[in-house]
Amino acid sequence: MSQNDNSQDDLMRLLLAVAREDREAFQQLYHSVSSRMFGMCLKLAGQRDLAEEALQEAFIQIWHRSREYHMDKGMPLGWMMSIARYRTLDMMRSRKVRHNSGEEHLEHIADGREGPLDESLRSAGEAQLTGCLDELSDVQRDSILLSYYKGLTHDELAQVLNSPLGTVKSWIRRGLTALKRCLEP
Amino acid sequence: MKKTTERIEMLAAEYVLGSLEGSARKRFERWMVDSAKVREEVWFWEQKLGLLSAKVPEVSPPSSVWSAIERRLWRHESPVGSAQSRANHRWFWPSWSVVATAAALVMAFVLIQPSPETSQTGLSGAIVQADTSDPLWLVSEAGQSNLLKLRSVAASAADTGKDYELWIVPENGQPLSLGVIPVGGVHEVRLTKQARAALSQSRTLAISLEPLGGSTTGAPSGPILHVAQLYEL
Numbered sequence: 106m107s108q109n110d111n112s113q114d115d116l117m118r119l120l121l122a123v124a125r126e127d128r129e130a131f132q133q134l135y136h137s138v139s140s141r142m143f144g145m146c147l148k149l150a151g152q153r154d155l156a157e158e159a160l161q162e163a164f165i166q167i168w169h170r171s172r173e174y175h176m177d178k179g180m181p182l183g184w185m186m187s188i189a190r191y192r193t194l195d196m197m198r199s200r201k202v203r204h205n206s207g208e209e210h211l212e213h214i215a216d217g218r219e220g221p222l223d224e225s226l227r228s229a230g231e232a233q234l235t236g237c238l239d240e241l242s243d244v245q246r247d248s249i250l251l252s253y254y255k256g257l258t259h260d261e262l263a264q265v266l267n268s269p270l271g272t273v274k275s276w277i278r279r280g281l282t283a284l285k286r287c288l289e290p
Numbered sequence: 291m292k293k294t295t296e297r298i299e300m301l302a303a304e305y306v307l308g309s310l311e312g313s314a315r316k317r318f319e320r321w322m323v324d325s326a327k328v329r330e331e332v333w334f335w336e337q338k339l340g341l342l343s344a345k346v347p348e349v350s351p352p353s354s355v356w357s358a359i360e361r362r363l364w365r366h367e368s369p370v371g372s373a374q375s376r377a378n379h380r381w382f383w384p385s386w387s388v389v390a391t392a393a394a395l396v397m398a399f400v401l402i403q404p405s406p407e408t409s410q411t412g413l414s415g416a417i418v419q420a421d422t423s424d425p426l427w428l429v430s431e432a433g434q435s436n437l438l439k440l441r442s443v444a445a446s447a448a449d450t451g452k453d454y455e456l457w458i459v460p461e462n463g464q465p466l467s468l469g470v471i472p473v474g475g476v477h478e479v480r481l482t483k484q485a486r487a488a489l490s491q492s493r494t495l496a497i498s499l500e501p502l503g504g505s506t507t508g509a510p511s512g513p514i515l516h517v518a519q520l521y522e523l
Binding site: 128132139140141143144147148156157160161164165168177179180183184186187190194198234249250253254257258262277278281285288 | 306333347348358359363
């Protein structure tokens, strides 16, 4: 944990320097977080070229918006990862990524032997949210994790989980409500 | 739609999760601009759901991504680590001499012969770039009408989501915006008396890269791409 705190301190220092338009700090910041960020963009988009473009857009935004960062927005890494995630989602949606790759992509997700979500991500998610995912039913948890990690829309979830749209929406909403109750201090 | 607490909580969670889409997502982004409470709810979920990203395997991006970022941010300048570290230019307007020194890297000032249409006395000049043989824009002024004409020659379109904005750099004080300028064709700007007076004194124009529609702060907020000195013909 202390190692994590140290690296967040380093990132904070770099981000403050970037807010003063220090280019070398910006390059260091890129080298510190780009692999994590790219891994996340790639997992989400499922397409290398789109993930590369999203990473590029995210860092352009980080350069321009570094002055807007403050602690209320969370730790520096989380703030930057959120920017990258939104850029990736925007690009996926505007280019209708799922429609282009079509059913094949969704079947591939649904094909995994452990169900639609690979087991490593499911257990990682559980560990990170301090047991709160246990409070959810299996379908609530899987809907939320599939949205988060793969960027599936309500329609796509309904298709993957082979359930009516209204049902899927209510799984997500109830799941999020339960999560909120559990996570709030 | 009313912003009840329950609705804010649910929409913020779905926004961060990504399942809020299309026009509902856009509408919620406007709520975020309007309301601190909405933003705080979003930050809560970003921090909580963000924990889910911690265990996604890292993948090294290709080096072309960093090159593209550098090119987009500083394509007219020298790379990181060079002697030209001009850290603060975006946040204040430096004195003309500083601008001139910085701009000397990419600028050459040229004198343009008057064309038939600018036969009357007026200011004239060109906005040029060192590595491009043709000028980006030609600038001329019809003497009596306070009309500044910019003719696009070799200027290329601004990056997606960006506009070029034209400024008068006065001898003293803040730059005066002459609005965003399109690429292609001839663009005319009518100068106010005050703007014409400032331009007569300094004879200096600048172009900065701004968000679509131009700077919202009244001063250049993006990088200053070009500075050009005009001549009286």
